[in-house]
Amino acid sequence: MRWQWFVFPPGCRAVAVLALGLSVRAEATTYYVATNGLDTYAGTNLAAPYKSIQRAAVRMVAGDCCFIRAGVYHQTLAPSHSGTAGGPITFSAYSNEVVTLDAADAVSGWAVWSNGIYQAPVTWSLGAGYDQVFVDGAMVHQAQQPAYGNGDVFHPGTAVVSVSSNNVIxxxxxxxxxxxYWAGAWFVGGVDLMWAWQTARVISSTGSTITVDPATETSPWFSGNGRGFLWGQLDFLDADNEWQLQTNANTNTLYLRIAGGADPSTHTVEMKSRNWCVDFNGQSYITVSGLNLSAGAVRVVGNGNVLQGCRAQFLSHFLGFNSGYAEDGGVQQGGGVVISGTSNIVRNCTLLNTAGCGVKSSGTSNLITRNLIYNTDYSGTYAACLVIEGNRDTVTFNTAHSSGRDILRPGGAGLDIRFNDLSDPGRLCLDLGVIYAWGVLSQGTGGPGTRIAFNWIHDNLHPVPSPLIYLDNYDADFIVDHNVCWNSGGDAGVRINGPALGHLIYNNTLFNCSDVGTFTYQQWPTSNPNPAFWTNSVYQYAASNNLFLSASPATQLVNWTNEDFQLAPGAPAIDAGVVIAGFTDGFQGRAPDLGAYEFGALAWRAGTQSRPTLAIAKSGGGFELEASPDAAYYTLAATTNPAVPSAWIAVTNRPSVSGIQWSLALPGPAGTACYYRLQTE
Known part of the structure; x- marks a missing residue:
């Protein structure tokens, strides 16, 4: 819970509030789990904990809580029962101790093989291209040619390649x-248009050419120049921090060379063994809080579930995929935190280093808020930090950056995407956006279209097409307002390709990019995803009150280099706009301003660290509180006794584009203090 207090000496009037109580069974049980516990213990005493989380999970029912002591647990958390709205089942780290669920298991029994390479038997494999190995917690790479090298997840070692139309590379x-020599290996690379990387199996080779099996070519498959590598053969293992798994019917052998040819038995070596760290297992009203997750994904399937305060890395891994267009590599765990159902919440989590998505959401009315997400889609597919395919989902206050392709892909209808800080797409691919949509009817079967508002969207510094908000072909009814868009590779801050219908582009601030609608490409009638809807080459949108500053943001903004995008005193954009109902309500001065910030109104910020602000304006016998626009996701509460949690009562919000206002009376005994705070829950 986040809040800010304000004290008013004259007094305040009490406001009635209706409290709705939901019963929890009186016999709710607290369980404990520790690495030094035993599953034969009762598990209900801190001194006699269970050893495995699952021992508690199969017993827990509505209202029960499980506290997990510090340590690493090589198991999947999977509840067997649902909680209730008033009595959720909760799994949490005990007293903020560091708890890790690890989907990889230890490898032992190492013996020297040759040239600094060691071998060890393993009894499992997730399949070619899906296995993953870690040394002392750091991912090492499957052997490839050229060698991976010392690059990060977006910079594997690659060779310059040329792909011809007859399956020859x-x-x-x-x-x-x-x-x-190369037959049986797999090719992976980014070629020509490079919408996604592509992969295929090598069936023959001669000289400097390989021939791939067309039946294994992924789509899109491009011919032309690019870069790529080969993987899948033991002969490729010739560099530090690389491995190769040889499989047969009886046993598997892991070959590994770590830095300096050191003995792996003096290090912790693990290989991925499970796809999921947490699987909500179709249950509802489950809360998982404060855990570290490694080498596995999270499946949030059900209703009313909560994943909060968790740090998850290496959620998915894959070198192969059936289609570059797939957001998850064609496997469910490739979605990272995979959400389906209704009213689920993912908040205050850190998600990083994954071949697929950070979050992939479907279902209805889910909330993804205040998460830090980065280094996603190192496979170079159509994955993203956030892929939102549900309807009426809310995506707020997230910071997401650094992805192989897009940062956010809004594929659902009626989405609410506000106050996010989004940047740095295209680490592997081309022709993409920070926010990218293709073929999306964002209004769905009714209700408002998807709203993208009050976001900071920046740094798509790649060759054109490189817009910041990219409404590609066959999109309809997106509402794009009050965003700050800056730093593209020469493309538009908001690019609209055709066919297009019903977009509203209002009050955005754009600089170090091209203006709204500067570039466009009409795809009609090719690849029409909905012929019943798209019956002609329509191209229609409305744009107004946008502030385009070209390469000169300092001429009208206070301090853009320090993320202060407010209008400077005397800026020509002040009072230069027009009234647009629902978008300029509560404007200051003679007329609305151009751009994302109204001069004289409280400023808002975007991303995980943003917090709303309150201001006081007293007039007559009462006073007015005003908050910045991001307070729309908060509740104002008041009390005369802040020491008593139950004494706080809610005050009704009055939202507007320039902020949230409350007009309040000041009756009451002289000298009575009234406290106000903004709270999130």
Whole structure:
């Protein structure tokens, strides 16, 4: 809960509030789990905990809580029963101790093989391209040619390649080997238009060319120049921090070379063994809080579930995929935190380093808020930090950056996307946006269209097409207002390709990019996703009150380099706009301003660290409180006794674009203090 207090000495009037209580069974039980526990213990005493989380999970019912002591647990958390709205089942780290659920298991029994390479038996594999190995908690890479090198997840070692239309790929890096030396390996690379990376199996090779099996080519498959690598053979293992798994019917052998050819038995070596760290298992009203998750994804399937305060890395891993267009590599765990159902919440989590998405949401009315998400889609597919395919989902106050392709893909209808800080897409792919949509009817079957508002959207510094908000072909009814868009590679801050219908583009601030609608591409009638809706090459949108500052933001903004995008005193944009009902309500001065910030109104910020502000204006026998626009997601509460939690009562919000206002009376005994706070829950 976040709040800010304000004290008013003259007094305040009490406001009635209706409290709705939901019963929890009186016999609710608290369980404890610790690495030094035993599953034969009662588990209900801190001194006699269970050893496995699952021992508690199968017993817990509505209202029960499980506290997990510090340590690493090589298991999947999967509840067996649902809680209730008033009595959720809760799994939490005990007293803020560091608890890790690890989907990888230890590998032991190492023996020298050759050239600094060691071998060890393993009894499991998730399949070619899906296995993943860690040394002392850091991911090491499957052997490839050229070697991976020391690059991060977006910079694997690659060779310059040329892909021809007859399934032949040429590279000087592959010359000097006997015929069919590369047969059986897999090619992965980014080529030509590079909407996504592409992969195929090598069936033959000669000289500097390989031939791939067209039946294994992923879509999109581009011909032309690019870069890529080969993986899948033990002969490729010739560099530090690489591995290869050889499988057969009886046992598997892991070959590993770590830095300096050191003995792996002196390090902690693990190989991924499970796809899921947490699986809500179709249950509802489950809360998972404060856990570290490694090498596995999270499946939030059900209603009213909460994932909060968790740090998850390496949620998914895959080198192969059936289609580059798939957001999850064609496997469910590729969605990262996979949400389906109704009214689920993911908040205050950190998600990083994953081949697929950070969050992939479907269902209805889910909330994704105040999460830090980065280094997603290192597979170079259509994954993203956030893929939102549900209807009426709310995505607020997130900071998301650094992804192989897009940062946020709004594929559902009636989405609410506000106060997010989104940046740095395109680490592997081309022709993309910070926010990207194609073929989306954002209004769905009724209700408002998806609203993208009050966001900071920046740094798509790649060759055109490189817009910041990219409403690609066959999109309809997006509402794009009060965003700050800056730093593109020469493309528009908001690009609208055709066909397009019903977009509203109002009060955005744009600089170091091109203006709204500067570039467009009409795709009609090719690849029409909905012929019943798109019956012609319509191209229609409304744009007004946008502030385009070209390459000169300092001429009208206070201090854009320090993320202060308010209008400077005397800026020509002040009072230069027009009234647009529902978008300029509560404007200051003679007329609305141009751009995302109204001069004289309280400023808002975007991302995980943003917090609303309150201001006081007294007039006559009462006073007015005003909050910045992001207070729309908060509740104002008042009390004369802040020491008593139950004494706080809610005050009704009055939202407007420029802020939230409350007009309040000041009766009451002289000298009585009244306290106000904004709270999130």
């Amino acid at each position: 040429s590279s000087a890096a592959w010359s000097g080997k006997p015929d069919n």
